Amino acid sequence: MKYVDEFRDGEVARGLASAIAREVQPGRRYHFMEFCGGHTHAMARYGVTDLLPETVRMIHGPGCPVCVLPIGRIDLGIQLALEQKVILATYADTLRVPAGGGLSLMKAKARGGDIRMVYSSADALELARKNPGRQVVFLAIGFETTTPPTALAIKVARAEGLANFSVLCNHVLTPSAITHILESPEVRKYGTVPLDGFVGPSHVSTVIGSRPFEHFAREYRKPVVIAGFEPLDVMQAVRQLVRQVNEGRAEVENEFSRAVTRDGNRKAQALVSEVFELRRSFEWRGLGEVPYSALQIRAAFAEHDAERRYGLTYKPVPDHKACECGAILRGVKRPQDCKLFATVCTPENPMGSCMVSSEGACAAHYSYGRFRDSEAKVHLAVQTA
Numbered sequence: 001m002k003y004v005d006e007f008r009d010g011e012v013a014r015g016l017a018s019a020i021a022r023e024v025q026p027g028r029r030y031h032f033m034e035f036c037g038g039h040t041h042a043m044a045r046y047g048v049t050d051l052l053p054e055t056v057r058m059i060h061g062p063g064c065p066v067c068v069l070p071i072g073r074i075d076l077g078i079q080l081a082l083e084q085k086v087i088l089a090t091y092a093d094t095l096r097v098p099a100g101g102g103l104s105l106m107k108a109k110a111r112g113g114d115i116r117m118v119y120s121s122a123d124a125l126e127l128a129r130k131n132p133g134r135q136v137v138f139l140a141i142g143f144e145t146t147t148p149p150t151a152l153a154i155k156v157a158r159a160e161g162l163a164n165f166s167v168l169c170n171h172v173l174t175p176s177a178i179t180h181i182l183e184s185p186e187v188r189k190y191g192t193v194p195l196d197g198f199v200g201p202s203h204v205s206t207v208i209g210s211r212p213f214e215h216f217a218r219e220y221r222k223p224v225v226i227a228g229f230e231p232l233d234v235m236q237a238v239r240q241l242v243r244q245v246n247e248g249r250a251e252v253e254n255e256f257s258r259a260v261t262r263d264g265n266r267k268a269q270a271l272v273s274e275v276f277e278l279r280r281s282f283e284w285r286g287l288g289e290v291p292y293s294a295l296q297i298r299a300a301f302a303e304h305d306a307e308r309r310y311g312l313t314y315k316p317v318p319d320h321k322a323c324e325c326g327a328i329l330r331g332v333k334r335p336q337d338c339k340l341f342a343t344v345c346t347p348e349n350p351m352g353s354c355m356v357s358s359e360g361a362c363a364a365h366y367s368y369g370r371f372r373d374s375e376a377k378v379h380l381a382v383q384t385a
């Protein structure tokens with residue numbers, strides 16, 4: 001636990017906060033998007049936002065895997081469990097995401113669907129080994145961090161001849177989502193989402209490296225600082241972003257050098273490209289259809305592709321009318337702008353995906369009281385020295 005203690009040190013946090021306050025320029029405002037739900041969670045949990053100067057505004061991005069999964073994809077999982085009678089295996093958070101027709105995977109389980117929570121793709125493989133007479137489908141979600149383990153599971157299934165194992169692939173790509181945000185009308189034309197830079201994802205970057213973010217610095221003149229998920233990581237990243245903006249620089253800097261390199265994990269990248277290929281288009285909750293933003297299983301592994309095996313056809317389903325998840329995931333609104341926030345919609349009764357996972361902006365704000373400005377209720381959990 002040595003690292004966790006070091007990166008949550010209260011005295012160092014206050015020192016960093018003072019340094020940032022000294023560096024922000026009078027009369028200038030700074031708008032930074034933290035792409036990852038992990039950063040959103042860390043900022044809410046440790047009160048990082050309260051330590052930053054008022055002129056530094058953090059905007060939540062779409063980097064929460066559960067939040068961006070559209071209803072129609074969960075409906076496909078429900079269809080497999082209830083109609084095809086497969087064992088559907090997926091991560092815990094996915095079970096509670098509201099789906100179509102008032103259902104969720106959890107509710108589908110209550111209706112008799114054999115839906116099981118797993119911690120990893122390896123657990124799903126094990127289910128297939130233990131249930132040779134049943135079809136097992138792994139509903140795979142996530143960004144580049146969780147893609148290599150899914151690829152490995154497919155390769156192992158092939159090697160072991162596990163014909164009863166397949167994957168419903170929903171893996172999505174970070175750089176495509178950032179491009180989509182930078183090209184969105186809100187950022188490009190209307191100026192409703194001013195963006196001066198990004199706190200870049202850490203776990204994703206351990207796989208893909210920092211190189212893919214250089215495009216955003218070069219072409220869009222947006223600085224990116226890749227940061228870890230501890231509060232001091234995020235604060236250091238904000239300091240580096242402020243400095244870049246002040247100096248008129250737009251570069252990729254790597255605060256998370258303890259795990260991220262420029263080229264990333266080449267072995268994992270090779271594994272992913274052996275098993276997966278780009279999808280022409282994929283619907284993201286909040287962002288809509290985003291071209292070349294997700295992966296599908298290559299034809300060479302078709303026997304382990306649930307979409308091919310069961311002839312699944314994707315149908316888009318609109319979100320709950322009052323849910324503002326879409327606008328929140330695009331950085332246009334904040335959780336407290338939603339009428340349902342903390343009234344009808346709570347983590348126990350989520351109306352939208354952003355309230356389900358702890359990485360979701362609504363859940364993070366709800367859980368750590370960031371919305372109760374009037375009460376000045378600050379959950380500053382940063383450890384005191």
Ligand code: SF4
Nearest residue numbers: 324325338345352362
């Ligand atoms: S509070 Fe609930 S309904 Fe409102 S945007 Fe968040 S998840 Fe959607």
